[in-house]
Amino acid sequence: MDNTKKVFREIKADAMLTGSPDLRRYLTGFASSFGFVYTDAQESVFFTDPRYAEGARAALKHSYIGVEVAKSEETVLEYIKSKKIKTLAVPMERLTLPAYEALKKRRFRLIDSMPALKAAMCVKGEEELAAVARACRIAEEAYEELLSSLKEGMTENETAGYLEYLMRKHGAEDRSFETIAAFGKNTSVPHHASCGDKLKKGMPVLLDFGCKADGYCSDITRTFLFGESGDDEFKEVYGRVLDAHRIAADKIRAGMTGKEADAFARDHLRQYGLDKFFTHSLGHGIGVNIHEAPRLSASSADVLRDGMVFSIEPGVYFEGKFGIRIEDSVQLAGGVVRSFMQSEKGLTVL
């Protein structure tokens, strides 16, 4: 994957220099913990240290991007200086103060590359969509296997760890974020930190998890009952949240804002007085990062476009009682929402 030209086209500078791991991964398709991607109108060069040089040369052999070994940022800055670059685009919000000082010392005129990077990253190409689809399939395969092996007495930590193991077993290269496994009352905390609490019959279970495949993330939440609970309120609210999810997925169209998208779920829940318990936004973009543009929230002006990948995740949380969230990773294609997920969203009672 070479996205350097795609981004550089949108930037009015002599050259672009990018140093953050996620942005490097996006630009080159190659993962590394040290390096800089340099791009101008004639070339793209990935500067990295000897640990990555061999892997990078092999991975980028057929790409437009050259590979050079650089021991430090100094080497890279000298290279740029030697090319007589005046205006340099850098991702401002990612710069450390020392990195900024080093650039200023060399008298580059700096402009911000972050808006162009964000805009390019949120509209995915075919390869990127295929990677997300794979990450979603793996997460669901792991989930199916987990359901058949959940046992009374298992702790949240054990469940989260086992689910992460299963994702790797099914082909994931990593998890996309810290897995959330919440049992019983703990489900009412939207981002509960998994602990030693044990699973008992009749408890609601909330699992929020995802993995990485080919550098791209998946994100999914399922809430279910571990055995019949006889709690009619839980079942009723589950139905409302599921309807909110389905209505949003049915009605979201390319060209709408994140705010309009969020309102489909929020307005539905409002009819039942549940909107005040929907304490977060409807969704977020997903890519090499688990949270990126666009935002789907009550205040988001982001415009949704074909090729964007984001989550739809309405949730309702009753403090000290239970919480329910139902989340799919989806894409916009042909103007409408297409979910990457196939697993059951109707209420599961194990």
Ligand SMILES: [Mn+2]
């Ligand atoms: Mn999410």
